[in-house]
Amino acid sequence: MSNAQSEQPGGFVNPGLGLPSPAPSSASTGSSPNLPHPRSRSLQSGSRKEEMVRRYVEDRLLQISRRYVKKFGDPDVGSDIIGYKTFSEVARDLDTVINVLWLSATPELQIPFLLKLASDLTQYVRSFPPAPKASFEVLGKLDHCFASLLSGQDISSGEPLPGFERGLRAGMSTTDMVRCRSLVEQTRVLMVEVLSGVPEDEDDEDDADDESDDDNIDESDGPASSVRDASMAWDIDEDMMHLDAARIYENTIVQLGGRLGDPLGAINMTED
Numbered sequence: 001m002s003n004a005q006s007e008q009p010g011g012f013v014n015p016g017l018g019l020p021s022p023a024p025s026s027a028s029t030g031s032s033p034n035l036p037h038p039r040s041r042s043l044q045s046g047s048r049k050e051e052m053v054r055r056y057v058e059d060r061l062l063q064i065s066r067r068y069v070k071k072f073g074d075p076d077v078g079s080d081i082i083g084y085k086t087f088s089e090v091a092r093d094l095d096t097v098i099n100v101l102w103l104s105a106t107p108e109l110q111i112p113f114l115l116k117l118a119s120d121l122t123q124y125v126r127s128f129p130p131a132p133k134a135s136f137e138v139l140g141k142l143d144h145c146f147a148s149l150l151s152g153q154d155i156s157s158g159e160p161l162p163g164f165e166r167g168l169r170a171g172m173s174t175t176d177m178v179r180c181r182s183l184v185e186q187t188r189v190l191m192v193e194v195l196s197g198v199p200e201d202e203d204d205e206d207d208a209d210d211e212s213d214d215d216n217i218d219e220s221d222g223p224a225s226s227v228r229d230a231s232m233a234w235d236i237d238e239d240m241m242h243l244d245a246a247r248i249y250e251n252t253i254v255q256l257g258g259r260l261g262d263p264l265g266a267i268n269m270t271e272d
Contacts, residue, residue, distance in 0.1 A: 007144040015074065015192060016052055019235075020179065023236075025209060033137065033140040033141045033143075033144050034100045034141075035098075035099065035141060035144060035145070036099050036102060036103045037103075038103055038104070038105035038161065039104065039105040039157060039162060040104065040105070040162060041057045041105065041162050041208045042104075042105050042106040042107065042108075042110060042162045042163035043104055043105070043109070045108060045213050050106060050109065052102075052106075053100065053101075053104050053106070054109060056100065057097055057100060057101060057109070057113050059114075060093070060096065060097050060100075061097060061117065061120070063093075064090065064093050064097075064120070064124075065120070065172060066081050067081055067082065067083055067084050067090075067093075068083075068084055068123075068124055068127070068157060069083075070082065070083035070084075071083035071085070072083050073129070081173065081270065084128070085146070086129070086130035086131075087124065087125055087127075087129070087134055087135065088127055088131045088133075088134040090124045090125075091131070091134035091135065092121075092130070092134075093122070093137055093162060094138050095137070095141065097117060097213055098111070098114070098138070098141050098142065098145065098183065100119065101114060101145075102141075102145055103164035103165060105161065105191045106107065106163060107149060107161075107163045107170050107171055108163075110145065111149060111171070111176055112147060112176075114142065114145055114146065114149075115176065115180060115237055117141055117142070118146075118187070121138065121139075121142075121187070121190065122183070122186060122187055122190055122207060125191070125194055126193075126194055130194055132195055132244070135191065135194075135195070136244055136248075139187070139191070139248050139249065142249070142252075143248070143249045143250065143251050143252050144156070144251065145251040146180060146184075146249070146251075146255070147251035147252045147254070148161060148175070149161070149171050149172060149258055150168075150171060150252065150255035150256065151168075151255050152164035152167070152168050152171060154172055155251055168245065168259075170210050172259075174260075175192055177256055177259055177260055178260075180252065180256060181253075181256050181260065183223075184248075184249040184253060184256070187247060188246075188248050191245050191248055192245045195245060234256075
């Protein structure tokens with residue numbers, strides 16, 4: 001690799017540091033959610049390479065925050081900043097940061113920044129109309145990253161992660177794990193609310209009305225039967241959404257259960 005600096009997509013500068021473009025590449029094998037394969041070795045603590053990645057991630061997260069604030073027309077944000085219009089736009093920018101962090105293969109960078117990113121996501125996602133595909137994709141990547149960092153190996157391929165040569169002590173501290181579990185629980189509840197699109201009490205009222213209407217429908221009645229079929233199709237879509245929401249951070253919860261001594265919680269998560 002040449003030592004000459006080159007500008008990479010997304011504004012990422014690669015001065016010959018073994019960190020190519022953050023775009024997804026031949027990711028880890030198995031069901032890994034399109035993450036780039038990490039470096040073979042972690043970046044040395046305090047090195048120029050590590051500082052470069054740290055600055056890049058900090059700048060990108062700050063830019064995402066500014067674009068989010070600009071969405072609300074805040075005049076204090078620079079006029080050249082374009083506010084987000086959809087959560088899919090936010091998810092694309094978060095995805096880039098996740099890829100760079102995973103590529104760095106450096107737990108000292110990955111753990112604090114991924115936890116911050118996951119926390120920021122809970123604020124961003126509630127401020128836009130529901131975007132299930134984009135939401136599940138970015139959450140799937142976070143789940144893979146957290147679960148792998150908790151186990152010290154890629155959860156899809158079983159490949160040991162760089163930085164864990166001396167065991168799991170290079171990974172999350174107990175404080176990190178407690179924070180991660182809180183974020184996981186908060187996100188799961190939040191996503192059900194966001195993707196449902198209506199408050200829970202309104203759902204209950206709608207269900208009661210539907211049951212009342214069903215009692216008055218004659219299945220032999222053509223038009224009424226069509227209405228019933230449409231209602232059943234909607235219920236199936238709603239059930240699928242809740243099933244997908246129930247799988248949010250499922251791998252992370254299993255790993256947290258094992259690390260924090262809460263196997264019952266991990267088993268319940270798997271059953272759900």
